[in-house]
Amino acid sequence: MANTTSKTKQTTKTETVEKKPEVVYKTKFDAYTGNEPYLFVSYSHRDSKNVYRVLDELSDKKFRIWYDDSCENGNDFRDELRQRIKNSSGILLFVSKSSMGSAYCGMEIIVAREYGKRLYPIYLDDESSVPPAFTFLLQNTHHSNIKDMDKLVLSMVRDLPAEAMDRLTIVDGVLEKCEDNGNYIEVGKDEKGNDVRKIEAEAFKERKALKHIVLPDTLEEIGSEAFRGCSNLQEMHVPAKTAKIGESAFRDCVRMESLIIDNDCIKIGERAFENCAVLKDVQLPDGLTELYGGIFNSCKSLETIKLPSKLTIIGENAFSDCVGLTNIEIPNTVTKIDDLVFNGCISLSKIELPEGVKKIGKSAFKNCKALTTIEIPVSVVSIADAPFKGCENLKSIKVAPKNMQYKSVPNAPEGNDHVLFNKNKSTLISYPANSRQVQYNIPDSVTVISDWAFCDSKKLTRITMPDSVTEIGEGAFCNCLSLDEIEIPDSVTKIDDCAFRGCNRLDKVTIPNSVTDLGWGLFDGCEDKVVVYCDEGSAAQDYCIRNGIKQARIEEFDK
Numbered sequence: 378m379a380n381t382t383s384k385t386k387q388t389t390k391t392e393t394v395e396k397k398p399e400v401v402y403k404t405k406f407d408a409y410t411g412n413e414p415y416l417f418v419s420y421s422h423r424d425s426k427n428v429y430r431v432l433d434e435l436s437d438k439k440f441r442i443w444y445d446d447s448c449e450n451g452n453d454f455r456d457e458l459r460q461r462i463k464n465s466s467g468i469l470l471f472v473s474k475s476s477m478g479s480a481y482c483g484m485e486i487i488v489a490r491e492y493g494k495r496l497y498p499i500y501l502d503d504e505s506s507v508p509p510a511f512t513f514l515l516q517n518t519h520h521s522n523i524k525d526m527d528k529l530v531l532s533m534v535r536d537l538p539a540e541a542m543d544r545l546t547i548v549d550g551v552l553e554k555c556e557d558n559g560n561y562i563e564v565g566k567d568e569k570g571n572d573v574r575k576i577e578a579e580a581f582k583e584r585k586a587l588k589h590i591v592l593p594d595t596l597e598e599i600g601s602e603a604f605r606g607c608s609n610l611q612e613m614h615v616p617a618k619t620a621k622i623g624e625s626a627f628r629d630c631v632r633m634e635s636l637i638i639d640n641d642c643i644k645i646g647e648r649a650f651e652n653c654a655v656l657k658d659v660q661l662p663d664g665l666t667e668l669y670g671g672i673f674n675s676c677k678s679l680e681t682i683k684l685p686s687k688l689t690i691i692g693e694n695a696f697s698d699c700v701g702l703t704n705i706e707i708p709n710t711v712t713k714i715d716d717l718v719f720n721g722c723i724s725l726s727k728i729e730l731p732e733g734v735k736k737i738g739k740s741a742f743k744n745c746k747a748l749t750t751i752e753i754p755v756s757v758v759s760i761a762d763a764p765f766k767g768c769e770n771l772k773s774i775k776v777a778p779k780n781m782q783y784k785s786v787p788n789a790p791e792g793n794d795h796v797l798f799n800k801n802k803s804t805l806i807s808y809p810a811n812s813r814q815v816q817y818n819i820p821d822s823v824t825v826i827s828d829w830a831f832c833d834s835k836k837l838t839r840i841t842m843p844d845s846v847t848e849i850g851e852g853a854f855c856n857c858l859s860l861d862e863i864e865i866p867d868s869v870t871k872i873d874d875c876a877f878r879g880c881n882r883l884d885k886v887t888i889p890n891s892v893t894d895l896g897w898g899l900f901d902g903c904e905d906k907v908v909v910y911c912d913e914g915s916a917a918q919d920y921c922i923r924n925g926i927k928q929a930r931i932e933e934f935d936k
Contacts (some may be wrong), residue, residue, distance in 0.1 A: 378671050379463040381591050381865075383409065383835040385820075385901040387602075387894060388806045391899055395818055396477070399712065401425050402425040402429050403429065403446070404429045404433055404436070404444075404446070405433045405436065406432075406433070406436045406442070408441050408442065408444050408445075408446065409441040409444045410443070410451075410736060411441070411678050411762070412561070413441055413540075413541075413543070413560070413561055414441065414465075414538065414540040414541045414559055414560075415441035415442060415443050415464075415465055415466065415496075415541050416435075416440060416441065416442050416443070416465060416466060416467055416468070416469045416497075416537065416538075416541050417431065417443055417444075417461055417462050417465035417467070417468050417469065417489075418442060418443065418445075418468075418469045418471070418484075419468055419469070419470045419471065419476070419482050419486065419489075419933060420444070420470075420471035420473075420476055420482070421471070421473060421475035421476040421478075421479045421482060423475040423808070424471055424473050424501055424929070425473055427471075427501050427523055428444075428501075430523070430526070430528075430668060431471075431499060431523060431526075431529065431633055431665050432444065434526065434529075434530045435469075435530070435533060435537075438530065438533075438534055438542070438544070439542050439544040439545075439556075440537065440541055440542050440543075441541050441542070441543055441559075442541075442646070443461055443465070443468075443806050445458070446917065451468050452458065455481075457486060457919065458481070458484070458485060458488070459488050459820070461528075462485060462488050462489055462492060462825060463488075463492050464527040464828070466494075466538040466539060466540055466541045466711045467492060467494060467495045467496075467497055467538050467541065467772065468485070468486075468489045468494050468495070468496050468497065468501065469497050469537075470482075470485075470486065470496050470497060470498045470499070471498075472498050472499065472500045472501060472506065472507060472603060472788050473500075473501040473502050473506060474500075474502060476501075477506050477507055477508055477511065477584075480543065480788070481848060483511075483784070483812050490507050490582050494760050495538075496535070497521075497536065497537060498521065498851060499521045499522065499523065499529070500521065500522040500523075501522070501523060503641050510524040514638075515900060519601060519720060521533070532603065536726035538698045539556070539878070540559050540560070540586055541559075541758070542556060542559070543559065543562070544556035545562070545564065547566075547567035547571075547573060548567065549567065549569075549571060550567060550571040550572060550573055550574040550575065550595075551574065551575045551576075551577055552564060552573050552576045552577060552580055553574070553577045553580060554577070554580050555580055555581045555890055557582055559585050559586060559587070560587060560588040560589065560609070560674070560877060561587075561588065561589045561590075562587065562589075562591070563590075563591040564576075564591065564592055564593050564596075564674060564813060565593070567834050572592050572593060572595035573595060573598045574595055574598070575594065575596070575597060575598040575599075575600070575601070575692075576592075576598070576599045576603045577600045577604065578598055578600035578601045578602055578603060578623060579600070579601070579602045579605070579786070580600065580603050581603055581604045581607055582602050582603070582605050582607075583603070583605070583606040583607070584604075584606075585606070585607065585608050585609060585611035585833070586609060587607045587609060587610050587738060588609050588610060588611050589610075589611060589612070590604075590610070590613075592615070592616050592619075593616065594615070594616050594617070594618060595616075595618060595832050596615075596616050596618060597618055597619060597620055597621070598619065598620065598621045598622075599615070599621070599623060599626050600621075600623045600626070601623030601624045601625060601626060601646065602623070602624070602625045602628065603623065603625065603626045604626060604627045604630060604632065605606065605625050605627070605628045605629055605630075606628075606629045606630075607611040607627075607630050607633075608629065608630065608631050608632060609632050610627075610630045611632055611633060611634055611635075611700050612633060612634060612635040613627060613633060613635070613637070614634070614637045614639075615631075615634050615636075615637065615638045615639065615640070615643070616639065616640075617639040617640050618640065618642065618821045619638075619639075619640055619643060620640055620642055620643055621643065621645075621646075622638075622643065622644070622645045622646055622649050623646045623649075624647045624648060624649065625646070625647070625648045625651065626646065627649055627650050627653060628648050628649070628650070628651045628652060628653075629652045629653075630650075630653050631652060631653065631655065632653045632655055633650075633652075633655070633656055634655050634656060634657055634658065635656070635657070635658040635659075636650065636653075636656060636658070636659045636660065637660045637912075638660065638661055638662055638665075638858055639662060639749060641662045641663060641664025641665070642661055642664060643662060644667075645664060645669060645672060645690070646669060647669045647671050647672065648670070648671035648674060649669070649672050649673065650672055650673050651671050651672070651673070651674040651675055651676075651705055652674070652675040652676070653673075653676050654675065654676065654677050654678060655671075655677075655678045656676045656678060656679055657678050657679060657680065659679065659682050659683075660683075661674075661682075661683070661684070661685050662685060663686045663687060664685065664687055665685040665687065665688060665694065666685070666686065666687055666688060666689050667688070667689060667690040668684075668691050669692045669695075670690050670692040670693040670694050670695065670715070671692070671693070671694040671695065671697065672692065672695050673695060673696050673699060674694050674695070674696070674697045674698060674699075675697065675698045675699070676699050677698065677699065677700050677701055678698075678701050678755070678840065679696075679699045679701055680701045680702060680703055680704070680724075680728065681701075681702070681704045681903065683706070684701070684705070684706065684707060684708055685708070685709075686708050686710065687708075687710055688708050688710055688711055689710055689711060689712050689713070690711070690712065690715065690842075691707075691711060691713070691714050691715060691718050692711045692715050692718070693714070693715040693716045693717055693738065694715075694716070694717045694718065694720065695718050696718055696719050696784055697717055697718070697719070697720040697721055697722075698721040698722075699719075699721075699722050700722065700723050700724060700803075701724055701758055702719075702722045702725050703724045703725060703726065704719055704723070704725075704727070705728065706729070707728070707729065707730065707731055707734070707922065708731065709731040709732060709733045710733065710918060711731065711733060711734055712733060712734060712735045712736065712740070713734070713735060713736040714730075714734060714737050714738060715736075715738040715741070716734065716738035716739040716740060716741065716761065716904065717738070717740050717741065717743060718738065718741050718742075719741060719742050719743075719745055720740060720742075720743040720744055721743070721744045721745075722744075722745050723744065723745065723746045723747060724747055724750060725747060726747040726748060726750065726869045727748070727749075727750075728742075728745075728751065728828065729752070730751070730752065730753065730754050730755065730757070730773075731758050732754045732755060733754075733756050733757055734757055735758050735759065736757070736759045736760075736761075736789045737753075737757060737759065737760045737761065738759070738764075739761035739762050739763060739764070740761075740762070740763045740764065740766050741761070741763075741764050742764055742765050742768060743763065743765075743766045743767050743768075744766070744767035744768070745765075745767075745768050745771075746767070746768065746769055746770060748768050748770065748771055748772070749770055749771060750772060750773045750774075750775070750809070751765070751771070751773075751774055751775070752776070753774070753775065753776040753777065753780060753783055753797070754777050755777040755779045755780050756780075757780060757782065757783065758781070758782050759782070760782075760783065760797075760806060761826040761853075762804070762827060762850070763807075763827070763828050763829035763832070764807060765797075765807045765809075765810075766829040766832050766833075766852075767833060768809075768810055768833075769810050769811060769831065769835070770810070770811045771796045771809045771810050771811055771832045772794050772809050772811045772812060772813075773785075773793060773794045773809050773812075774795050774796065774809055775795045775805055776797065780800075781800065782799065782800050783797065783798065783799055783806075783892060783921050784798055784799075784800055785797055785798070786798060786802070786820070788808070788812055788814050788817055789814050791904075794809050794812040794813065794814065795809070795820045796808050796809065798820075798823075801822065802820055802822040802823060803822055803824045803825065804823065804824070804825045804827055805819060805820075805823050805825070805826050805827060805830050806827045807827070807829075807830055808830055808831045808834055809834075810832065810833040810834045810835070811813075811833075811836075812834065812836065814836065815836055815837060815838045815839070815859070816821045816837070816838065816839040816840075816841075817839075817840050817841070817848065818840075818841040818909075819839060819840065819842050819843055820843070820855070821845050822845065822869065823842075823843065823844035823845055823846055824845055824847050824848070825846070825848045825850065826842075826846060826848070826849045826850055826853045827848065827853070828850035828851040828852060828853065828856060828873070829850070829851065829852040829856055830850060831853055831854045831855075832852055832853075832854070832855045832856055832857075832870065833855070833856045833857075833874065834854075834857050835857065835858045835859060836859055837854070837857055837859055837860055838859045838860060838861060839860075839862075840854070840857075840860065840863055842863070842864065842865065842866055842869075844866040844867065846866060846868055847868055847870055847871070848869065848871045848873075848875060849865070849869060849871065849872045849876050850873050850876075850895065851873040851874045851875060851876070852873075852874070852875045852876065852878060853873070854876055854877050854880060855875055855876070855877070855878045855879055855880075856878070856879040856880070857877075857879075857880050857883075858879070858880065858881060858882060859882060860880050860883055861882045861883060861884055862878060862883070862884065862885035862886065863877075863883070863885075863886055863887075864886075864887045864934065865886070865887055865888050865889060865892065867871060867889035867890070867891045868891065869889070869891060869892050870891055870892060870893060870894060871892070871893075871894040871895075872888070872892055872894070872895050872899060873896045874896030874897050874898055874927070875896065875897075875898045875899065875901060876896065876899050877899055877900050877903065877907075878898075878899075878901040878902055879901070879902040880902070880907075881902055881903050882903075882904050882906075883900075883903045883907050884905060884906050884907055884908060885907070885908055885910065885911065886900075886908070886909050887909075887910040887911070887931055887934045888909055888910070888911045888915075889911075889912075889915075889917075889931070890912050890915045890917075890918035892910075892915075892916060892917060893916045894916075895916060895920045897918065899920070899924075900924075900926060904924070904925065904926055907926065907927065908927045908928065908929055909921050909926050909927065909928050909929075909933045910928070910929050910930065910933060910934040911928060911930075911931055912930070914931070
């Protein structure tokens with residue numbers, strides 16, 4: 378009886394035992410399905426527990442990952458796998474006895490090799506599980522395993538393709554750093570759901586693969602050099618709430634073709650778009666009042682630009698070396714054109730200065746080689762040195778008759794080519810380099826010949842200087858290629874640096890005892906030919922001896 382009871386209990390116990398449900402492992406993230414670079418995962422579903430641990434760690438490091446989370450025995454989707462492998466940046470291969478025995482994993486390895494995709498093996502068990510057929514494919518790859526997870530993740534972050542990462546560090550609404558080498562980024566919220574208000578300085582600097590970025594409407598500030606050197610960035614639309622763009626923020630974005638800025642109250646730092654070499658389409662907000670220094674320096678493809686209607690200041694070097702710039706309309710609100718603003722704009726053939734401009738900076742139109750004429754309006758009260766240095770085709774500089782500080786005078790009684798002076802004609806500021814005249818008599822009211830005043834006047838063979846002149850400025854006659862002789866009157870006390878540099882036909886110069894201040898490089902380029910006529914013991918003779926310049930007695934000059 379006892380035995381029967383025991384048997385009955387045993388049978389009952391057996392009948393009540395329930396089969397344990399199969400454990401289903403899942404990752405903390407969904408497989409990536411977008412268009413950005415990603416990693417393809419080749420593994421056996423029997424290894425899901427260990428594989429998903431690794432994938433979760435890599436996902437936390439912001440890698441984009443595609444993996445198949447369906448059962449291997451489901452529908453045949455080999456075509457999809459081939460396409461996924463083809464579009465990936467690399468293959469994360471989990472090596473185990475199960476995966477090496479899987480027909481799918483074998484196919485994935487072969488397809489990866491067909492498309493030239495790099496394999497990144499992670500060993501889940503003994504390496505001896507690799508069959509001979511695949512040994513040669515894996516023998517030259519870096520081997521990792523999951524025995525030390527921290528070490529594995531560090532090596533993966535170091536070795537896996539950077540473009541497969543989406544690593545934006547955003548803390549309390551501030552985007553501090555991007556370590557993503559992908560070509561498309563859409564900036565969203567931080568992990569706490571905060572809107573991004575600021576992009577920190579250098580956050581995207583040198584992200585060379587970045588082609589497109591979508592900035593959030595909440596963005597208020599872009600830091601200095603934030604996108605500097607993003608050499609493949611193609612366009613930029615700055616949101617309407619952005620009130621500040623820092624210095625050099627988009628400098629060296631050499632493939633950026635278009636720029637749109639919406640905020641009327643925005644402040645844009647110096648050199649913000651310098652060397653954006655293919656930038657053509659620029660839309661600036663009408664409320665912008667100042668273009669800071671170097672903002673579009675070396676934007677060589679910029680042909681025309683509409684300046685804001687409320688602009689007041691064009692800063693130093695703002696359009697320097699914009700060699701493609703052919704046309705620019707300066708609003709009548711502009712009061713200052715700073716130093717070197719249009720330096721090197723070799724295609725700029727015409728520019729109109731509006732009434733309202735008060736100051737023209739040093740060398741403001743330097744090397745504008747296509748410029749032929751220019752008119753100075755009534756409003757101008759200050760013109761700094763060498764405003765038209767290197768404007769080799771400039772024929773005339775006209776000043777409005779009612780201007781209180783400056784005037785222009787024809788360079789010959791019957792001539793239409795005008796020379797720029799201050800109002801009382803005591804300072805000769807600029808002679809038009811492409812004037813047709815071969816001889817010019819400086820008016821006897823002139824006391825100072827300004828820096829670079831006659832620079833590049835290639836047709837002048839004779840210049841007569843009155844005894845009212847006391848000072849000859851730096852580079853005053855530089856590159857006057859036809860000038861063969863000149864006599865300095867004994868009223869002159871100073872000849873500044875490089876005054877006759879490049880005058881390669883100059884063979885006779887008289888310098889009286891009155892000249893005691895002689896600058897360096899006076900005769901650079903003509904020192905082998907020129908003869909300086911001066912008195913024994915004079916400062917000029919001493920200068921010639923020190924610089925290897927030929928000399929003769931001053932009384933022999935006219936012989």
